[in-house]
């Protein structure tokens with residue numbers, strides 16, 4: 001802990017060009033606190049900077065150019081369930097910002113754990129052989145039902161929040177529908193596209209990862225950015241084991257699905273992604289296409305190298321799932337070294 005704390009403080013004071021005397025004093029203060037209590041507490045400034053660094057260090061993230069602009073909400077003092085529920089719903093409201101999405105993170109006390117993968121996600125139901133809704137949510141939806149939640153059984157039922165303080169009973173909270181912004185999907189050139197009755201939620205808020213700063217761990221630190229269109233159009237709605245919409249889109253476009261070589265899947269994929277980007281933009285919700293995102297990532301790489309910092313990355317996650325070779329990312333290797341502060345995986349609490 002002591003070495004992790006020292007490493008973090010060294011980075012913090014150096015990068016923020018702080019007085020070395022203050023650095024020395026802060027180190028002694030932290031060392032004394034660790035000696036006395038086994039841990040130490042980060043100042044708000046250290047938490048704010050540490051959370052931004054964790055984003056900057058996220059090897060799988062193509063969106064890192066904007067790492068300095070993140071809003072950091074310090075909720076480490078909250079331990080009452082009602083207040084945690086309010087803080088989570090406030091995060092959704094604040095980050096959504098009527099569609100002009102604000103990259104935001106809310107950091108809770110280390111004893112808090114959120115069971116959701118994302119604060120907003122659709123339920124998944126096993127009905128005989130078929131799955132209704134998001135198959136990624138099957139297990140979590142069962143936990144919600146076990147705790148008394150009942151969905152309507154539609155493909156787009158927004159799941160409730162489940163969180164836990166220490167080893168108290170988990171708390172389940174419905175999200176007020178007016179807080180959840182959703183985008184109905186339409187296509188700029190195919191009017192019949194709306195017959196598919198497709199939609200997706202506006203704001204992805206990851207709530208299952210642990211934030212680690214200077215050796216201090218925060219299992220509950222939900223963070224959001226905006227979507228890259230391919231996440232919705234090339235994976236969530238396209239994967240066969242997810243919403244599997246490519247055949248339906250191909251029917252609409254009257255493509256020849258009998259032969260793979262007609263590239264009907266590729267044509268359906270492009271039009272589905274065109275619809276996602278068109279619909280988000282038309283409804284004033286922030287989103288980025290994978291080409292623009294790659295250009296922004298290139299700017300991030302250049303900015304970091306100007307600052308004398310190496311950019312680390314996970315190639316297989318940085319390339320977009322659609323037309324990857326049309327981006328510069330595909331054509332270069334990335335060093336996958338893990339840095340700290342970081343966002344880490346942690347086992348499911350259920």
Ligand code: HEM
Nearest residue numbers: 055058060061062063103104223224225226227228288343
């Ligand atoms: C601002 C707009 C942002 C965009 C467009 C963006 C884009 C992405 C995309 C496309 C992925 C891959 C996701 C997948 O394939 O499932 C990703 C991964 C990731 N992003 Fe970003 N991101 C943004 C902001 C953020 C923020 C604010 C944070 C944290 C503060 C963040 C942290 C991460 C992490 C930790 C991963 C890896 C997740 C995992 O390992 O499952 N990103 N990002």
Ligand SMILES: N=C(Nc1cccc(CNC[C@@H]2CCCN2)c1)c1cccs1
Nearest residue numbers: 063204205206223224225226227228231
């Ligand atoms: N645009 C986003 N997408 C994103 C980022 C991190 C993680 C995820 C979810 N990834 C898990 C899925 C499911 C398996 C592989 N991908 C999405 C953001 C979410 C939160 C901040 S940015």
